[in-house]
Amino acid sequence: MAKIIGPKWCNNMRVIGVLVVASSVLLVSANEISIEQKDIDSNYVTRVSKINSSHQVTRSGYTHVWPDMKLGWRIVVGGIIGFLGAAFGSVGGVGGGGIFVPMLTLIVGFDEKSSTAISKCMVMGGAVATVFYNLRQRHPTLELPIIDYDLALLFQPMLMLGISIGVSFNVILADWMIILLLIIVFLITSTKSFLKGIEIWKKETIMKKEAARRLQSNGNDNDQVEYNNTNSTSETKESKTTEVPILKNIYWKELGLLTTVWTVILGLQIAKNYTKNCSVLYWVLNFLQIPVTVGVTLYEAISLYKGKRVIASKGEVVTVWRVKKLIICCFLGIMAGMIGGLLGLGGGFIMGPLFLELGIPPQVSSATATLVMAYSSSMSVVEYYLLRRFPVPYALYFAVVATVSALVGQHVVGKVISIIGRASLIIFILSSMIFISAITLGGVGISNTIEKIHNKEYMGFENLCHY
Numbered sequence: 001m002a003k004i005i006g007p008k009w010c011n012n013m014r015v016i017g018v019l020v021v022a023s024s025v026l027l028v029s030a031n032e033i034s035i036e037q038k039d040i041d042s043n044y045v046t047r048v049s050k051i052n053s054s055h056q057v058t059r060s061g062y063t064h065v066w067p068d069m070k071l072g073w074r075i076v077v078g079g080i081i082g083f084l085g086a087a088f089g090s091v092g093g094v095g096g097g098g099i100f101v102p103m104l105t106l107i108v109g110f111d112e113k114s115s116t117a118i119s120k121c122m123v124m125g126g127a128v129a130t131v132f133y134n135l136r137q138r139h140p141t142l143e144l145p146i147i148d149y150d151l152a153l154l155f156q157p158m159l160m161l162g163i164s165i166g167v168s169f170n171v172i173l174a175d176w177m178i179i180l181l182l183i184i185v186f187l188i189t190s191t192k193s194f195l196k197g198i199e200i201w202k203k204e205t206i207m208k209k210e211a212a213r214r215l216q217s218n219g220n221d222n223d224q225v226e227y228n229n230t231n232s233t234s235e236t237k238e239s240k241t242t243e244v245p246i247l248k249n250i251y252w253k254e255l256g257l258l259t260t261v262w263t264v265i266l267g268l269q270i271a272k273n274y275t276k277n278c279s280v281l282y283w284v285l286n287f288l289q290i291p292v293t294v295g296v297t298l299y300e301a302i303s304l305y306k307g308k309r310v311i312a313s314k315g316e317v318v319t320v321w322r323v324k325k326l327i328i329c330c331f332l333g334i335m336a337g338m339i340g341g342l343l344g345l346g347g348g349f350i351m352g353p354l355f356l357e358l359g360i361p362p363q364v365s366s367a368t369a370t371l372v373m374a375y376s377s378s379m380s381v382v383e384y385y386l387l388r389r390f391p392v393p394y395a396l397y398f399a400v401v402a403t404v405s406a407l408v409g410q411h412v413v414g415k416v417i418s419i420i421g422r423a424s425l426i427i428f429i430l431s432s433m434i435f436i437s438a439i440t441l442g443g444v445g446i447s448n449t450i451e452k453i454h455n456k457e458y459m460g461f462e463n464l465c466h467y
Helices: 005-040 073-093 097-108 110-134 151-170 175-218 250-275 280-287 289-306 323-343 348-357 363-384 392-420 422-454
Strands: 045-047 063-066
Touching: 073 097, 073 110, 073 392, 073 422, 097 110, 097 392, 097 422, 110 363, 110 392, 151 250, 151 289, 151 323, 151 348, 151 363, 175 323, 175 348, 175 422, 250 280, 250 289, 250 363, 280 289, 289 323, 323 348, 323 363, 348 363, 348 422, 363 392, 363 422, 392 422
Parallel strands: none
Antiparallel strands: 045 063
């Protein structure tokens, strides 16, 4: 599905690598300063003791750090950064977790794992608000909802299975292992998305010139032309309905299947919380997620393979769904969920670029990825809450910030796209968010790893059964 990587791509990777190293050096210095400040103010943080003593300190002596919630510059600055991150993240369909985690760690003062959990609360707030906004929007060129429910049905179950796995690996894996994976994946996906954005930008430019020439030849210089983002035809803005009642945009059967998967997995997670870690019942409840998620995905995959269902958002372009392609899509769905569970990010960091590679229009790609993230992120929030991984007041505050920001971002960027007629703007926002996330998360992770090496701390695997 992907093309062979060329020399230009390699040069871009070298430049990106230099930027990552430079940012990590700066972040190490910033981290040392923040440590000195925390030593001066001994009352700045609250060391949280768990109800169960096995949850208080892990094998490495890991203790959660939750700052006192009081009005100050840290909360104000964190709120501003969270607002901007959620606004752009909701438009790109990536959630914004790559901005939230460093903000919560470096500015507000949470430990890395608590930051990951609160980040998921913010991603959920932004995703739910964006889905609500998109339920009234229509496909940019077709008489269809802007959300592709068949595409969501193919990826959402696998993403949720990956989320469950990722949350467990978040406990087991050392931070440096997670950061290494993050840097590799994010640099690849951000570069691919940026190149895709340039490709679509060029096509948009050609189509806009052709439309202008046609208008000039027909003497219709006063007519306003809207660019068709599927590169097929151009149409006037008045001829296409952009908003409809919410009920007209909902496909109840597909939405019911998505909600059923979410409900069953949620029930299993809640039941698992009342069992002993690593007991027989614990593993039975874990493995029961597989037939539920795989079963729904198989139903959609077989329907696509036999032609009973189609990805209608691509328009007249017919996609031949071979077995190999379906398997790759399912695998990438699980990987997106695992990365989201590991790092507190939305699966959109993987799904967004993947949907674009499948030929999905940028607006539909963003809206569909956000719907899937709304389900997956809410599942992560429940799991983290059951594990007592975040303080509720802080989570509510930042979730509200992300919710309001997502609605503002969708409205503003939607207006901008309708004016300039370039949907590629969404792709550039997507690639920028992924790249910034690689720099910030990668830099913070590298600086923390250097600090642990300096302090000779344990940097191996944790024991899931004793966490």
